[in-house]
Amino acid sequence: xxxxxxxxxxxxxxxxxxxxxxxxxxxxxxxxxxxxxxxxxxxxxxxxxxxxxxxxxxxxxxxxxxxxxxxxxxxxxxxxxxxxxxxxxxxxxxxxxxxxxxxxxxxxxxxxxxxxxxxxxxxxxxxxxxxxxxxxxxxxxxxxxxxxxxxxxxxxxxxxxxxxxxxxxxxxxxxxxxxxxxxxxxxxxxxxxxxxxxxxxxxxxxxxxxxxxxxxxxxxxxxxxxxxxxxxxx
Amino acid sequence: xxxxxxxxxxxxxxxxxxxxxxxxxxxxxxxxxxxxxxxxxxxxxxxxxxxxxxxxxxxxxxxxxxxxxxxxxxxxxxxxxxxxxxxxxxxxxxxxxxxxxxxxxxxxxxxxxxxxxxxxxxxxxxxxxxxxxxxxxxxxxxxxxxxxxxxxxxxxxxxxxxxxxxxxxxxxxxxxxxxxxxxxxxxxxxxxxxxxxxxxxxxxxxxxxxxxxxxxxxxxxxxxxxxxxxxxxx
Numbered sequence: 001x002x003x004x005x006x007x008x009x010x011x012x013x014x015x016x017x018x019x020x021x022x023x024x025x026x027x028x029x030x031x032x033x034x035x036x037x038x039x040x041x042x043x044x045x046x047x048x049x050x051x052x053x054x055x056x057x058x059x060x061x062x063x064x065x066x067x068x069x070x071x072x073x074x075x076x077x078x079x080x081x082x083x084x085x086x087x088x089x090x091x092x093x094x095x096x097x098x099x100x101x102x103x104x105x106x107x108x109x110x111x112x113x114x115x116x117x118x119x120x121x122x123x124x125x126x127x128x129x130x131x132x133x134x135x136x137x138x139x140x141x142x143x144x145x146x147x148x149x150x151x152x153x154x155x156x157x158x159x160x161x162x163x164x165x166x167x168x169x170x171x172x173x174x175x176x177x178x179x180x181x182x183x184x185x186x187x188x189x190x191x192x193x194x195x196x197x198x199x200x201x202x203x204x205x206x207x208x209x210x211x212x213x214x215x216x217x218x219x220x221x222x223x224x225x226x227x228x229x230x231x232x233x234x
Numbered sequence: 235x236x237x238x239x240x241x242x243x244x245x246x247x248x249x250x251x252x253x254x255x256x257x258x259x260x261x262x263x264x265x266x267x268x269x270x271x272x273x274x275x276x277x278x279x280x281x282x283x284x285x286x287x288x289x290x291x292x293x294x295x296x297x298x299x300x301x302x303x304x305x306x307x308x309x310x311x312x313x314x315x316x317x318x319x320x321x322x323x324x325x326x327x328x329x330x331x332x333x334x335x336x337x338x339x340x341x342x343x344x345x346x347x348x349x350x351x352x353x354x355x356x357x358x359x360x361x362x363x364x365x366x367x368x369x370x371x372x373x374x375x376x377x378x379x380x381x382x383x384x385x386x387x388x389x390x391x392x393x394x395x396x397x398x399x400x401x402x403x404x405x406x407x408x409x410x411x412x413x414x415x416x417x418x419x420x421x422x423x424x425x426x427x428x429x430x431x432x433x434x435x436x437x438x439x440x441x442x443x444x445x446x447x448x449x450x451x452x453x454x455x456x457x458x459x460x461x462x463x464x465x466x467x468x
Contacts, residue, residue, distance in 0.1 A: 050326065053375075063322050066329050067332040069332060073307070091308045092299070095284065114364045117367065118367075126360050141287075148285060152285065
């Protein structure tokens, strides 16, 4: 397999969920946009079968797959270790992945509650109103859900003794939330100790250290995870 | 297999995407909430392995799967006819399904742009503002995308000569949009003739006629697809 991952350069975004899976599994891949930037993505998007609606998409050499969860599920079927073996385990990993991506959508919506095509500055009032509900209802609900999943697990990961792609994605969700909502996350952390411990374990995974030290991990800032102090509160 | 589908009674919602797949495939299932209502769902949710964050979830007899796209992907792997055979076809069906569900999320967000826990009446101003962008940017983008997928297909369905679960879901998305945004959809329809023709073909599928005539299909009204005349416009 000769993989090329296509995602917008300069932000972690949804691409990071796939990068973490590729890196943690030691699967070789080319980063399409690292070389050609946004123009290269738009060209690849235009040429791709499928076609994708938007990045991320993965060119496997044989075909092009879009949608973060579909890509991760495809990788988990092609490579051992990204999900428990067997149909039930792979479906469960996909289920958890989709719930994490639902939470990610809401983290994006909070600073763009009216339109993705408007600047944040043009929807600040609505964002402030929505952020209250993200902080007080939605983050506790999503993080509490995964705390319950971990409490029921036979091991320290979502699906037992080994991490799966959903564990890597839960790390990324929590990591981005710690950047975007540090006050609220510090307050919530005490209620979800298993989720926070999982975040720490993924951060320390030997297979990811080279990537974390490579400078290739994209910084937060202007993508899904944004730190607007006015949207954060204890 | 002995399936039980769990979803909130009284609305089509995300449950309808799974019902259409089960009905069109002739797969027998029990509707958990039709008998026990909301209390029965909450009990099943509490007891379910996984656990699901929210309905819909499917009890397969062996396990419980949540998340609409994960359920449909699971069914497509367990039963012939819901996706093209082979890993590439099943992944592509999942990709399209996820894009349809992304559109569905935006249709829900339009009347609840601040919080799902607030009434529409408490977020009408924000909804009116967001609806402008749904009508002028997002619906043309999503429907135009599927028009392009159909234009590239070898057959009259998204993935060739046979329908897959994503075709049934695209029908449901368009059907709900026709209910919720009749003015806008009438104007958009001329630009997406292949999508509208697909909607008509699914409506006429022989395998679905008994279901459509059964009275079991839940009415639109208070769920994801809502017709607020003030949010619609040509």
